[in-house]
Amino acid sequence: AQSVAQPEDQVNVAEGNPLTVKCTYSVSGNPYLFWYVQYPNRGLQFLLKYITGDNLVKGSYGFEAEFNKSQTSFHLKKPSALVSDSALYFCAVRPMNTGFQKLVFGTGTRLLVSP
Amino acid sequence: GAVVSQHPSWVICKSGTSVKIECRSLDFQATTMFWYRQFPKQSLMLMATSNEGSKATYEQGVEKDKFLINHASLTLSTLTVTSAHPEDSSFYICSASLPGRANYSNQPQHFGDGTRLSIL
Numbered sequence: 001a002q003s004v005a006q007p008e009d010q011v012n013v014a015e016g017n018p019l020t021v022k023c024t025y026s027v028s029g030n031p032y033l034f035w036y037v038q039y040p041n042r043g044l045q046f047l048l049k050y051i052t053g054d055n056l057v058k059g060s061y062g063f064e065a066e067f068n069k070s071q072t073s074f075h076l077k078k079p080s081a082l083v084s085d086s087a088l089y090f091c092a093v094r095p096m097n098t099g100f101q102k103l104v105f106g107t108g109t110r111l112l113v114s115p
Numbered sequence: 116g117a118v119v120s121q122h123p124s125w126v127i128c129k130s131g132t133s134v135k136i137e138c139r140s141l142d143f144q145a146t147t148m149f150w151y152r153q154f155p156k157q158s159l160m161l162m163a164t165s166n167e168g169s170k171a172t173y174e175q176g177v178e179k180d181k182f183l184i185n186h187a188s189l190t191l192s193t194l195t196v197t198s199a200h201p202e203d204s205s206f207y208i209c210s211a212s213l214p215g216r217a218n219y220s221n222q223p224q225h226f227g228d229g230t231r232l233s234i235l
Binding site for chain 2: 034036041042043044045046049090102103105106107108
């Protein structure tokens with residue numbers, strides 16, 4: 001079965017420090033991987049995706065993610081966190097054999113950036 | 116581009132009433148839209164895949180007669196919660212993908228801002 005794990009419910013980081021939000025996946029075949037951010041009472045905003053090619057993917061708002069096939073991971077990173085980055089982050093995978101465009105989401109990680 | 120609008124943002128209604136939520140793709144045509152439900156502090160649960168001009172595909176455990184989906188045009192899908200009860204209170208979110216390659220699977224989904232449904 002396809003699944004996505006976000007092992008941390010919450011990540012705390014001070015403003016200006018680097019941040020990492022972890023994601024691992026379990027799918028058959030090669031997946032398409034996505035990161036989304038959700039602010040309170042809002043829908044999800046797309047941050048970045050990995051489809052193929054360079055393992056380091058750059059996305060919106062200075063975020064990047066590194067695809068590691070051997071570790072089946074797709075951790076989200078940012079060199080210098082901002083207070084405004086505080087939000088709920090979801091990792092998602094789209095297995096290639098789903099037929100439609102279904103996304104399988106992780107449980108989400110709340111990022112708190114302190115001033 | 117790729118804006119998805121969802122309306123209304125908030126709904127409060129009495130138990131037993133039906134509530135309709137609209138999801139519109141404003142600047143693109145979406146043959147497929149998705150409806151999710153999100154419980155507090157939890158992830159998104161896919162309820163159904165809405166296909167323009169045909170019946171929606173529901174996920175296991177989702178009642179078709181309870182959650183009616185209509186996708187009558189390439190820019191509009193609606194979710195109607197029929198005879199709503201307090202346990203239907205939740206945050207409902209729709210999404211759509213830009214047309215792309217054959218199965219669109221490499222395109223991100225673009226989400227509406229969600230609808231907070233509260234049944235009294």
